Amino acid sequence: MSQEFRLENVGLINRDKKLSFKFNGKKYFGYEGDTLASALLANGVHLVGRSFKYHRPRGFFGAGVDEPYAIVQLYRNNETEPNIKATEQELFEGLEAKSVNCWPSVNFDIGAINNFLKIFLPAGFYYKTFMWPKSFWYRIYEPFIRKAAGLGVASTKHDKERYEHKYEYCDLLIAGSGPSGLSSAYAAAKNGAKVILAEDKPRFGGSLLTDDVNIGNQSGKDWAEGIIAELKTMPNVVVKNRSQIFGYYDHNMLVMSEKVSDHLPKTKKYHPNKRLWYIRAKEVLISSGSIERPIVFGNNDTPGVMLSSAAKEYLKVYGVLVGKNPLIFTNNDSGYETAIEFQKHGVQPTVLDSRKNPESEIIDEAKSLGINIKNSYVVVAAQGYKKVKSADVASISDDKKQLGKIENIKCDCICVSGFWTPSIHLASQSGNKTKFKEEIDAFVPGVSKQQETTLGAANGVFSLEETLQTSFAKGRELSKKITDNDNEVSVPNVVEKKSSKHDKFWCVPLPAGKNYKRFLDFQNDVAVSDIEIALREGYRSIEHVKRYTTLGMATDQGKTSNLNGLQLVSEIENKVVPAVGHTTFRPPYTPISIGAIVGREVGKHSKPTRKSPMHDWHEKNNAVFVDAGVWLRPRYYKRGNENLFEGSKREAKNVRTNVGVCDVTTLGKIDIKGPDAAEFLNRVYTNAWLKLPVGKARYGVMLREDGIVMDDGTTTRISENHYHMTTTTAQAANVLSHLEYYLQLVWPELNVNVVSTTEQWAGAAVAGPKSRDVLQKLFPNLDVSNEGLPFMGYMEGDLFGVKARIFRISFSGELAYEVNVESDNGIFMWEKIMEVGEKFKIQPYGTEALSTLRIEMGHVAGSELDGRTIPYDNALEGLVSKKKDFIGKRSLQRVAFTANDRQRVVGVVPLDKKTSIPEGSHLVKDANAPLPNPKLGHISASCWSVEYDNPFSLAILKDGKNMIGEKLFVMSPLKNKVIPVEIVSSHYVDPKGERVRS
Amino acid sequence: MLYIKCPHCGMRPQIEFSYGGDASVKRPELNKEISDQEWDNFVYNRKSLRGKHLELWQHISGCRQWIKVERDTATHEIFKTFKAEEEVA
Numbered sequence A: 001m002s003q004e005f006r007l008e009n010v011g012l013i014n015r016d017k018k019l020s021f022k023f024n025g026k027k028y029f030g031y032e033g034d035t036l037a038s039a040l041l042a043n044g045v046h047l048v049g050r051s052f053k054y055h056r057p058r059g060f061f062g063a064g065v066d067e068p069y070a071i072v073q074l075y076r077n078n079e080t081e082p083n084i085k086a087t088e089q090e091l092f093e094g095l096e097a098k099s100v101n102c103w104p105s106v107n108f109d110i111g112a113i114n115n116f117l118k119i120f121l122p123a124g125f126y127y128k129t130f131m132w133p134k135s136f137w138y139r140i141y142e143p144f145i146r147k148a149a150g151l152g153v154a155s156t157k158h159d160k161e162r163y164e165h166k167y168e169y170c171d172l173l174i175a176g177s178g179p180s181g182l183s184s185a186y187a188a189a190k191n192g193a194k195v196i197l198a199e200d201k202p203r204f205g206g207s208l209l210t211d212d213v214n215i216g217n218q219s220g221k222d223w224a225e226g227i228i229a230e231l232k233t234m235p236n237v238v239v240k241n242r243s244q245i246f247g248y249y250d251h252n253m254l255v256m257s258e259k260v261s262d263h264l265p266k267t268k269k270y271h272p273n274k275r276l277w278y279i280r281a282k283e284v285l286i287s288s289g290s291i292e293r294p295i296v297f298g299n300n301d302t303p304g305v306m307l308s309s310a311a312k313e314y315l316k317v318y319g320v321l322v323g324k325n326p327l328i329f330t331n332n333d334s335g336y337e338t339a340i341e342f343q344k345h346g347v348q349p350t351v352l353d354s355r356k357n358p359e360s361e362i363i364d365e366a367k368s369l370g371i372n373i374k375n376s377y378v379v380v381a382a383q384g385y386k387k388v389k390s391a392d393v394a395s396i397s398d399d400k401k402q403l404g405k406i407e408n409i410k411c412d413c414i415c416v417s418g419f420w421t422p423s424i425h426l427a428s429q430s431g432n433k434t435k436f437k438e439e440i441d442a443f444v445p446g447v448s449k450q451q452e453t454t455l456g457a458a459n460g461v462f463s464l465e466e467t468l469q470t471s472f473a474k475g476r477e478l479s480k481k482i483t484d485n486d487n488e489v490s491v492p493n494v495v496e497k498k499s500s501k502h503d504k505f506w507c508v509p510l511p512a513g514k515n516y517k518r519f520l521d522f523q524n525d526v527a528v529s530d531i532e533i534a535l536r537e538g539y540r541s542i543e544h545v546k547r548y549t550t551l552g553m554a555t556d557q558g559k560t561s562n563l564n565g566l567q568l569v570s571e572i573e574n575k576v577v578p579a580v581g582h583t584t585f586r587p588p589y590t591p592i593s594i595g596a597i598v599g600r601e602v603g604k605h606s607k608p609t610r611k612s613p614m615h616d617w618h619e620k621n622n623a624v625f626v627d628a629g630v631w632l633r634p635r636y637y638k639r640g641n642e643n644l645f646e647g648s649k650r651e652a653k654n655v656r657t658n659v660g661v662c663d664v665t666t667l668g669k670i671d672i673k674g675p676d677a678a679e680f681l682n683r684v685y686t687n688a689w690l691k692l693p694v695g696k697a698r699y700g701v702m703l704r705e706d707g708i709v710m711d712d713g714t715t716t717r718i719s720e721n722h723y724h725m726t727t728t729t730a731q732a733a734n735v736l737s738h739l740e741y742y743l744q745l746v747w748p749e750l751n752v753n754v755v756s757t758t759e760q761w762a763g764a765a766v767a768g769p770k771s772r773d774v775l776q777k778l779f780p781n782l783d784v785s786n787e788g789l790p791f792m793g794y795m796e797g798d799l800f801g802v803k804a805r806i807f808r809i810s811f812s813g814e815l816a817y818e819v820n821v822e823s824d825n826g827i828f829m830w831e832k833i834m835e836v837g838e839k840f841k842i843q844p845y846g847t848e849a850l851s852t853l854r855i856e857m858g859h860v861a862g863s864e865l866d867g868r869t870i871p872y873d874n875a876l877e878g879l880v881s882k883k884k885d886f887i888g889k890r891s892l893q894r895v896a897f898t899a900n901d902r903q904r905v906v907g908v909v910p911l912d913k914k915t916s917i918p919e920g921s922h923l924v925k926d927a928n929a930p931l932p933n934p935k936l937g938h939i940s941a942s943c944w945s946v947e948y949d950n951p952f953s954l955a956i957l958k959d960g961k962n963m964i965g966e967k968l969f970v971m972s973p974l975k976n977k978v979i980p981v982e983i984v985s986s987h988y989v990d991p992k993g994e995r996v997r998s
Numbered sequence B: 001m002l003y004i005k006c007p008h009c010g011m012r013p014q015i016e017f018s019y020g021g022d023a024s025v026k027r028p029e030l031n032k033e034i035s036d037q038e039w040d041n042f043v044y045n046r047k048s049l050r051g052k053h054l055e056l057w058q059h060i061s062g063c064r065q066w067i068k069v070e071r072d073t074a075t076h077e078i079f080k081t082f083k084a085e086e087e088v089a
């Protein structure tokens, strides 16, 4: 037990539960309720990492979300996570963490040479140094930067944690559970409003946990605990700790990340690691408080220099002394609170106050306790490398320009308070144009943009009494608007000792002859001199200065550095701060795990999986599945050791010689009903539809208004005013929206209704010369002869007691039928087809065989109807009516669309009849032409023709109509292939289409 | 994420809708001779407005109705929503 900086009986930690943990391989102990930071400090560990650019030693600067330094790599439950703030990570038994940004170790760091080569790394060093020569990038600069920089390593393993999303609606969302959050939540809750109160820390209460105040005759902490306890009992209130509201989006939607399990050694079964809340709030109350700002002085990044409020929090919440010989450097009363806490616990601090004659109750108290106070005094520079050992201090003139004689005083930590910066990120993200408040030297929210109100310290109000009064009133007023209730809540009396005045002083001048680094941005190592260089080099806009120097661009987003940077720019430029302006706040406020953003939409859950009713049968029969959009379709049915090529060839061959059956359930199906249905189809499709008789199907092509083919498919007239449309699998949803668009917006006078019936019907395509025999067995009482059910005919039948629709349509180019039954009967139909087809040697076939069959028939599909082709390109111009108007017709008159050498679908056969042609390859005239070799077309689809037993492809080729018989080359630089080919008709098999009519 | 009032269903989050472009575009009548310019204007040419914009949305995961939404493209404020057949004042 060596927690030598831990005080007895102080703090809110649970001393009954001792926890062991490891940091950089060394074992330490802490308590339940500690953060990793407080536990390390209790053990006297101040060195936690190295800075980003100069690799200077880094310690702890804050105690929470504002921490710029203490970023560690965390190991938990056999997983690792980078970019974890030690000040936010709660301790658990067995926690392991390591320093980042140091190589080979935190104590001896090679990158620290940078610190001695400062000249190498001034502002804009990335831009200047690593520009030239270009080849150096890959070999020298990038490997160097990658090794030297970086804030940890991401795990390469699959993240086994579970993350959830939750959608919530409420009347009032309150961000922050400090004094303003608690009082407004309480008043709103009393009026019956639905309230969500979010606190990013494990404990509720915010500044009340550490400030020396009294509310209603109790300590601030006790008052906060009482309010929270009461809120928790109210059914209309949700209070959430460990929950950071990190983004304020449109229409009052905010997103909150709840750390459900990060404080535990491992996530409990059925619990998520994190939960992301999407909250739509009627009113948002921003009570996010304020962050203490540093005062800039020499070597102000040395471990042991930290915010005075952090030192106080480590003491009051965790019972940890950050030093035993503290120096407090302040320009306002906040430093005195820290000093008094030290003094009360037996540690004598020295206070340097930049003010000349400050007066307040708390200063009187400090004096009466005998604390050593030096007025008009400043810290010039911290001394010590891995830890503060002493401080150079001096008196300072009233105008803050001249330093007195420099003295060195011994100390082991320097607690700095440069006053307070309101946390205005949420208001700013909402669109609120923030304004500069002179008396606090900081920006505060201006006019609300959305339904948002900022209260308390976040609004630049640092008097507790005023905060409570306005917050109770706002909570009451806003909730009354929503619930109509108006319950009075009395505002408790407040005792506060400190005044909220500060000295307008933020940067200690350099003593003559000294060139100390004075840091503004601690995480990105941006010093005063860097900003000076940027301005000297002509950067004026604060947005440019920010990007050039990387000020405020680290993962802490400049929470402690932005304002001091602005002060500096305004001083050098001789402008007031509001004229310099500040950079924009963008979500997220703190780094959010990618896992939390993705939520449950990972792996197979990233999109829905749709399966046909016959899926189980396919699975049982060795189907190898392929993703077709969100559908799973059998690609082929594996027999023995067959591969895809062998299996699909067998299946396709069997369709050509016997009969095959294919699951076509995935095709989009749209039911169209109404007296004007025929007229509507006539406008939607390029061909004529007015005279299609009942009981007949027709193939149709539909265009977009720009003349490009949108989709194709068959539509069948089921009865007088009832049509059944099919679409391609991929376009089903788009076609439905397209039809609804024209019916609802363009031609509302048409009396037609459309509805998707894709999932209502199971479909089986029975194809091949023996398909009629199979059909006759399925429907023994129907006349399915070529006369009884001709090509493009339709009839309804009874399939062993099940109602069925029979379409004589063909995608394979063979004699074929499509049978549809209600989805629930799909498996019954399928098994019957297999049963009666057995003696005709029926085999199921998958999408690969289906493709082969359609390609060698020259039947265009998605790869040709690719959103870039018109009917002519697909040899479909015969289906374009000259007589009637239809969607997209006018576009077909475009000059490019009527050009004589317009691209067109052709067939491609390799001259050696052996080499398979990769899809996507280009067609060129001369394989040896200099690059860029003029492209004449591309291969859209390839197969192995089962009819001719050689490779065959379809291509979209410039002037394709006049290219039949030409010899060209297929080039695939990707596959490193050059293949001499001959251009042939796209209708490679059965060019007259006799089989489908047989 | 926007919060859109479907005139048929009420307030719904943006994920239930799909965007359909400028609602002020009128399709030329069928069977009417029109110039290339007029047709191009209908098919291709759109103003990219900053400010108040009347646009189409379809409530695809709800009632499937196409609606008109008057929205500020810069601030995302939605002023009013209309049914497809409703005249926009």
Ligand SMILES: [Zn+2]
Pocket: B006, B007, B008, B009, B010, B059, B062, B063, B064, B065
């Ligand atoms: Zn709706």
